[in-house]
Amino acid sequence: xxxxxxxxxxRRPLSVRATRPAKxxxxxxxxxxxxxxxxxxxxxxxxxxxxxxxxxxxxxxxSLKAEQQRATxxxxxxxxxxxxxxxxxxxxxxxxxxxxYVVPQLMRKNWAxxxxxxxxxxxxxxxAKAIGTAIxxxxxxxxxxxxxxxxxxxxxxxxxxxxxxxxxxVDPTKAAAVRKQFSEIxxxxxxxxxxxxxxxxxxxxxxxNWRKDMQPAATHGLLGLESSQDNLLAGNEGRRVVxxxxxxxxxxxxxxxxxxxxEPATPGKSLELTLDIDTQYVLQNMVTDYTAxxxxxxxxxxxxxxxxGEILAMANDKTFDPRDFGKATExxxxxxxxxxxxxxxxxxxxxxxxxxxxxxxxxxxxxxxVPGSIQVADRKINDAWVHGDLxxxxxxxxxxxxxxGTLMAAQKLGEDKYAELLRKFGLGKRTNSGLTGEEAxxxxxxxxxxxxxxGNLPIGQGLSMTLLQMTGMYQAIANNGLRIPxxxxxxxxxxxxxxxxxxxPEGVRVVSPETAKTVRDMxxxxxxxxxxxxxxxxxxxxxxxxxxxxxxxxxxxxxDSGRYSNSLYWITFAGILPADNPRYVVGIMLDGPTGTxxxxxxxxxxxxxxxxxxxxxxxxxxxxxxxVLTLTP
Amino acid sequence: xxxxxxxxxxSPSPRPRPDKPRERALKAVPATEGAPRSRSAATERAYARRxxxxxxxxxxxxxxxxxxxPVSKAPFVVMVMVVLIVGLAAIMWLSTQAAADSYxxxxxxxxxxxxxxxxxxxxxxxxxxxxxxxxxxAAARLGLVLAGDPAKLKQLPDGSVQVYGKxxxxxxPAPPPxxxxxxxxxxxxxxxxxxxxxxxxxxxQQPPADPQNQQPPVSPGG
Numbered sequence: 108x109x110x111x112x113x114x115x116x117x118r119r120p121l122s123v124r125a126t127r128p129a130k131x132x133x134x135x136x137x138x139x140x141x142x143x144x145x146x147x148x149x150x151x152x153x154x155x156x157x158x159x160x161x162x163x164x165x166x167x168x169x170s171l172k173a174e175q176q177r178a179t180x181x182x183x184x185x186x187x188x189x190x191x192x193x194x195x196x197x198x199x200x201x202x203x204x205x206x207x208y209v210v211p212q213l214m215r216k217n218w219a220x221x222x223x224x225x226x227x228x229x230x231x232x233x234x235a236k237a238i239g240t241a242i243x244x245x246x247x248x249x250x251x252x253x254x255x256x257x258x259x260x261x262x263x264x265x266x267x268x269x270x271x272x273x274x275x276x277v278d279p280t281k282a283a284a285v286r287k288q289f290s291e292i293x294x295x296x297x298x299x300x301x302x303x304x305x306x307x308x309x310x311x312x313x314x315x316n317w318r319k320d321m322q323p324a325a326t327h328g329l330l331g332l333e334s335s336q337d338n339l340l341a342g343n344e345g346r347r348v349v350x351x352x353x354x355x356x357x358x359x360x361x362x363x364x365x366x367x368x369x370e371p372a373t374p375g376k377s378l379e380l381t382l383d384i385d386t387q388y389v390l391q392n393m394v395t396d397y398t399a400x401x402x403x404x405x406x407x408x409x410x411x412x413x414x415x416g417e418i419l420a421m422a423n424d425k426t427f428d429p430r431d432f433g434k435a436t437e438x439x440x441x442x443x444x445x446x447x448x449x450x451x452x453x454x455x456x457x458x459x460x461x462x463x464x465x466x467x468x469x470x471x472x473x474x475x476x477v478p479g480s481i482q483v484a485d486r487k488i489n490d491a492w493v494h495g496d497l498x499x500x501x502x503x504x505x506x507x508x509x510x511x512g513t514l515m516a517a518q519k520l521g522e523d524k525y526a527e528l529l530r531k532f533g534l535g536k537r538t539n540s541g542l543t544g545e546e547a548x549x550x551x552x553x554x555x556x557x558x559x560x561x562g563n564l565p566i567g568q569g570l571s572m573t574l575l576q577m578t579g580m581y582q583a584i585a586n587n588g589l590r591i592p593x594x595x596x597x598x599x600x601x602x603x604x605x606x607x608x609x610x611x612p613e614g615v616r617v618v619s620p621e622t623a624k625t626v627r628d629m630x631x632x633x634x635x636x637x638x639x640x641x642x643x644x645x646x647x648x649x650x651x652x653x654x655x656x657x658x659x660x661x662x663x664x665x666x667d668s669g670r671y672s673n674s675l676y677w678i679t680f681a682g683i684l685p686a687d688n689p690r691y692v693v694g695i696m697l698d699g700p701t702g703t704x705x706x707x708x709x710x711x712x713x714x715x716x717x718x719x720x721x722x723x724x725x726x727x728x729x730x731x732x733x734x735v736l737t738l739t740p
Numbered sequence: 741x742x743x744x745x746x747x748x749x750x751s752p753s754p755r756p757r758p759d760k761p762r763e764r765a766l767k768a769v770p771a772t773e774g775a776p777r778s779r780s781a782a783t784e785r786a787y788a789r790r791x792x793x794x795x796x797x798x799x800x801x802x803x804x805x806x807x808x809x810p811v812s813k814a815p816f817v818v819m820v821m822v823v824l825i826v827g828l829a830a831i832m833w834l835s836t837q838a839a840a841d842s843y844x845x846x847x848x849x850x851x852x853x854x855x856x857x858x859x860x861x862x863x864x865x866x867x868x869x870x871x872x873x874x875x876x877x878a879a880a881r882l883g884l885v886l887a888g889d890p891a892k893l894k895q896l897p898d899g900s901v902q903v904y905g906k907x908x909x910x911x912x913p914a915p916p917p918x919x920x921x922x923x924x925x926x927x928x929x930x931x932x933x934x935x936x937x938x939x940x941x942x943x944x945q946q947p948p949a950d951p952q953n954q955q956p957p958v959s960p961g962g
Contacts, residue, residue: 197867202860279857303867303874359846388872389886651892651904718889728894728904 484558578694656682
């Protein structure tokens with residue numbers, strides 16, 4: 108700029124040319140700059156203020172709003188634990204399923220909107236029909252007893268309602284296939300409880316189904332262990348939040364921080380029962396057959412492990428199908444072995460035997476003279492067969508099941524000691540085995556005993572017990588006098604497979620080991636079959652094994668007359684296999700068998716059960732066979 | 741930006757002002773040499789200003805400190821730009837990758853779910869097939885019967901063997917089981933293979949099926 112004028116003489120003073128416009132421009136620029144600066148600064152300030160406002164004061168509210176717009180909470184269902192037998196076979200487990208539903212009114216409206224835009228898509232009715240056809244193609248005409256044919260489905264979609272269930276318990280892969288074709292079909296999580304063994308052990312395991320009425324909806328038990336152990340089996344539902352597209356919760360925005368698990372689901376624990384399902388199966392068949400054969404109203408049998416008190420099998424003649432328990436009758440749902448009370452009859456004589464031996468009142472081979480009847484208070488009690496004064500060994504008293512002999516021994520023992528033994532044998536008190544619907548039984552309290560009470564109890568009348576309690580008494584004798592309360596739950600298994608054994612119930616010392624052994628040896632006489640020395644339960648004998656047991660026949664109370672009936676009985680049997688080295692204890696009860704050769708005794712059923720158990724568990728043969736015991740010298 | 745404003749003389753900055761009297765004194769000597777005419781004070785001032793301008797310009801052009809600065813800035817700017825672009829590209833690539841991975845993850849999740857469903861289904865099938873009820877049915881179909889009450893052998897210390905119980909043949913299954921098994925696979929298979937003209941493959945299968953063929957006529961009769 109100064110270049111051209113250098114060296115030349117200036118025509119006008121530069122100050123005149125330069126200063127004036129410069130001044131004008133300068134003033135202008137200054138204003139512009141100032142205004143510009145002000146504008147910029149104020150804009151910056153405004154932005155800053157807004158920033159502080161948005162980030163500081165409104166941050167929480169805004170992020171909450173945003174969260175609400177995109178976040179969709181998803182429930183993580185907790186898997187229900189399985190129920191297993193002692194060998195890990197599944198008795199009950201859950202599988203995932205889906206329920207398909209539609210929202211017909213909204214569908215119709217959306218379809219009408221779409222139709223207005225593009226009339227070629229056809230009527231809503233055609234669309235519904237297309238969906239129906241697709242469902243039938245994928246699911247077939249029926250799912251789990253629900254009709255899924257094209258017509259039923261189409262009708263449901265065309266119903267004028269806000270929400271309708273199409274079909275329940277659909278295989279998730281099939282549900283996904285249907286939804287892939289028609290995204291407007293909704294799917295909800297379900298779980299189906301599977302009982303692979305069907306009716307087997309159903310009155311122990313119970314039944315569970317999907318409960319919509321529960322909050323949150325899940326599978327919950329209604330019967331049996333499924334119900335009583337529901338808290339353990341069910342687990343806890345978890346929660347997850349995912350970001351989804353606005354207006355469509357199904358479109359999940361992927362991203363590592365867009366999927367937040369708030370609370371993981373805690374799967375339910377599995378229960379390992381003491382049952383052996385194979386034994387249970389055989390026992391079930393035998394009990395059902397024998398109950399029918401004997402003409403009994405009902406029948407039950409229990410197999411206990413003599414050392415641990417674990418219930419290996421427990422069968423009632425009636426069971427129900429857990430998949431369809433709504434149709435089951437009360438009788439079928441009952442677990443008679445623990446919820447049905449009966450008077451045990453002669454099986455109860457073992458208490459007198461144990462008490463007399465424990466107190467040294469009698470020796471097994473001691474001969475006592477038993478009269479034909481005995482007077483107790485105002486009652487005269489006879490033996491089951493007519494006889495005069497009869498010499499019997501103390502063993503013979505029980506092997507022949509003499510009421511008179513038993514009462515003589517009981518009176519020598521005394522009421523107090525007898526009452527104490529009743530308590531130690533666990534009568535009149537629930538066993539707390541873990542089974543549902545368990546009854547305590549009725550034992551008259553000691554202070555309410557009348558004179559004749561002590562004429563009834565020793566022979567198993569005037570008190571009631573469950574089959575499990577009765578079998579438990581023999582378990583005490585089998586386990587050398589230490590009674591272990593029976594139990595059904597062996598362990599809890601969590602989802603990692605970690606197994607936690609349930610605490611073993613504490614044993615109750617009933618009699619000394621020597622007494623228990625003596626009593627077992629005495630009760631071998633019951634199954635003895637020797638000329639002139641035959642016991643009442645010879646049919647229970649199992650060749651190769653020493654068997655100790657006791658038959659029982661108790662009169663039932665006639666409902667019409669209120670007296671003991673002469674035609675209606677409870678037939679019982681309890682036995683120990685093998686008597687010399689006890690492994691298993693079996694208890695059997697038949698309610699009111701009549702009219703067949705099998706009605707009089709449950710001993711043949713015991714034989715069958717013992718024979719199976721010896722094979723199933725490969726019980727070694729007894730080292731020595733039972734010697735012939737003298738019953739009547 | 742501020743330099744021209746200052747040279748324009750309008751700048752109120754204090755630096756040029758104290759210089760003015762000195763310059764005027766210096767320039768006064770050569771100006772009088774080259775120009776015989778005496779100049780007015782205003783002209784003097786103008787010349788002085790011009791001199792100052794030229795000096796300013798020359799000085800600014802010839803200052804060794806300012807010369808390298810525009811040259812040395814260029815690589816730096818380029819470097820910053822490169823860093824920025826590379827960084828931006830890296831971020832974009834990484835986020836794309838992350839998104840792609842999360843899709844892959846989703847897919848893997850879906851596959852895992854599918855597989856666990858399949859496992860569940862298979863477990864169910866196994867459990868159903870394992871149940872004693874089903875096993876017993878299958879055994880009955882094969883014609884197996886429960887062993888019942890077997891006799892037992894026991895070896896005595898002297899080497900002899902003692903038999904406990906009476907060995908007896910197991911009773912043939914009662915009429916109902918064969919009746920229930922007969923209508924199932926064996927009878928239905930042979931008639932179809934006989935009535936329909938059997939292809940070569942089926943003809944080969946017939947010989948092993950022959951023993952079964954003899955059974956069906958018996959069971960409906962009996």
